[in-house]
Structure formats: C-alpha cells, structure tokens
Amino acid sequence: SQTIHQWPATLVQPVGSPLSLECTVEGTSNPNLYWYRQAAGRGLQLLFYSVGIGQISSEVPQNLSASRPQDRQFILSSKKLLLSDSGFYLCAWSVRGAGGNTIYFGEGSWLTVV
C-alpha cells in the first residue's frame, strides 16, 4: 500500500532563517506531488505541484520554492522565512488513472516563524 511521510512534524524558526520540509511517497511510481499551506483559521491553499522529476508549477507568488530531486521526493524550501510563512504545511500525492485521481494527504508540518 502507498504511504506518505512528511517531516519534521513541528518546527519553530526565527525570521530570516532557512526552511526545508521534506516529503516522500512509498508504494507508487511517478505520482503527482503537491504542497499545500493552511494559515491559522484559513482554508487550504495550493502552493506547488509537480507531475514529474524536476517539473514544478507554482500556484501563488511567495517566499517559498519547491524541488523534486527524485520521483517520490518533494521538498519545500525558503532561503529567508517571514512571519507570514507560519502555518500548517501539507504534502500530498495522487496517481493518474481512470475514474478520477484521488489526492491523499500527509499528516502535515506545523511551522511557527518567530
């Protein structure tokens, strides 16, 4: 069965520091991968998605970047964090197929920028 791992689960970082959140998917090949963010009291916002290695699409302009160095690895990064980057970050995956492409989410990472 497929599983998704995301780490770290919680993170407290000072303003201006770098960020790296990692996500890996097991049990599937060539998945679509996604990063979402949920600010406190707000809805889920799609940040990035990837349909293959090295293929990254950004949904909103921001202080973050994403990379996909391997088929089942997705990394969210920032060179200098802002207070507004605080939130709940979720990695997700899906596999293209008939009958719709269900997206499955990880457990999320809580980021607090102080």
Next chain:
Amino acid sequence: DAKTTQPTSMDCAEGRAANLPCNHSTISGNEYVYWYRQIHSQGPQYIIHGLKNNETNEMASLIITEDRKSSTLILPHATLRDTAVYYCIVSSSQGAQKLVFGQGTRLTINP
C-alpha cells in the same frame, strides 16, 4: 475548475444520518465531485468521489443529481468522531489534478 457552494456550518445528532449539501452549478462534463474532511490539526482525509452515478463506500454515500449541478454527502450513522470540516471539491481528471479547497462545512455532531 468549477466552484462549489456549501453551508458554513451544520449540526447533527449522534446516531442520525448527516446530509451535507453542495452546489456546483458550473460543473463541466469531465469534472468529478470529491469530498474530503479535515479534523482539527490533521491533514484532509479523502471520503468519496463520483462523476455522475451515486457512490457508496465504507465511510459515506454520495448522491449526485441527474443534472450534476448539486450533490449530497451522507454519513449514515454519525458519531462524535465525524465532527470535522467537510469540503466538496470539483476537479477535472485531466492534467495535474489540482484540488482547490473552499471554506467547507463545519459539521458538529452532538451527543
């Protein structure tokens, strides 16, 4: 992707069926209806999805109207653990399959 409209909040008694409505009047022919829920501080959980036929799984039933402009998610015997925000999302099966989340319905199951 088509937009959806859901009530902001709903209440349901424990043990009763919870019926959550969703309007998606601009849905197109290749778009599916997906339902997810998010329990506080957790990642969204997939519930069910459908194209035009009614669907049922171990969690819920999905009823889609014949014109596909609205749907209803049914939790047949709601429990306290079903308290969550429920999202109805319409998305195409083509391309990267992006899910755009709205505000959802906050369902509270009361004892």
